[in-house]
Amino acid sequence: MSEKKVLIAYYSYSGNTKTIAEKIRHITGGQLFEIKTIKEYPRNYTDIVNLAKQEKEQDIKPELANKIDISGYDTIFLGTPVWWYTFATPVKTFLSENDFSGKTIIPFCTHGGGGAYSTYSDMEKLCPDAVIKTGFTSYENSAKESEIEQWINSVK
Numbered sequence: 606m607s608e609k610k611v612l613i614a615y616y617s618y619s620g621n622t623k624t625i626a627e628k629i630r631h632i633t634g635g636q637l638f639e640i641k642t643i644k645e646y647p648r649n650y651t652d653i654v655n656l657a658k659q660e661k662e663q664d665i666k667p668e669l670a671n672k673i674d675i676s677g678y679d680t681i682f683l684g685t686p687v688w689w690y691t692f693a694t695p696v697k698t699f700l701s702e703n704d705f706s707g708k709t710i711i712p713f714c715t716h717g718g719g720g721a722y723s724t725y726s727d728m729e730k731l732c733p734d735a736v737i738k739t740g741f742t743s744y745e746n747s748a749k750e751s752e753i754e755q756w757i758n759s760v761k
């Protein structure tokens with residue numbers, strides 16, 4: 606993938622998705638971008654779970670603290686934890702704020718046992734003009750770099 610500019614954008618609340626993003630960075634040499642929100646999510650698990658449910662139900666897109674110009678990137682790895690069966694709301698903001706038409710999105714997610722569920726199909730719904738490749742799904746941060754590399758080779 607070295608001939609093309611690769612971006613690895615991800616959101617991570619508790620570090621698992623960040624770990625996978627860093628492995629992708631190691632394999633591809635792409636540019637890492639951590640999606641951050643202005644507000645801090647509560648550290649208490651019950652509180653964040655409840656808040657995230659509310660945000661999903663009310664279609665809230667939390668304001669982001671940082672921005673990146675994605676126009677120079679053809680391929681964007683996009684990582685998220687699974688929140689309530691889909692991508693985390695900060696990723697919804699990221700997808701809504703940027704123009705993905707003509708881009709290739711290679712999604713990945715980490716979950717706590719329920720799998721990717723609607724994560725990838727919801728991305729397709731939100732970004733109908735992007736090409737969305739087969740995603741990589743990891744239970745928490747357990748994916749090995751060799752598995753990730755195999756997936757990258759299969760989607761590129």
Ligand SMILES: Cc1cc2nc3c(=O)[nH]c(=O)nc-3n(C[C@H](O)[C@H](O)[C@H](O)COP(=O)(O)O)c2cc1C
Nearest residue numbers: 617618619620621622657686689690716717718719
């Ligand atoms: C708000 C919230 C909602 C979650 N919803 C799900 C879910 O629907 N299915 C699931 O398998 N895990 C769920 N989890 C667990 C996370 O997906 C899992 O711990 C993930 O690896 C966290 O990634 P991170 O460390 O990058 O934030 C949820 C966690 C949080 C905080």
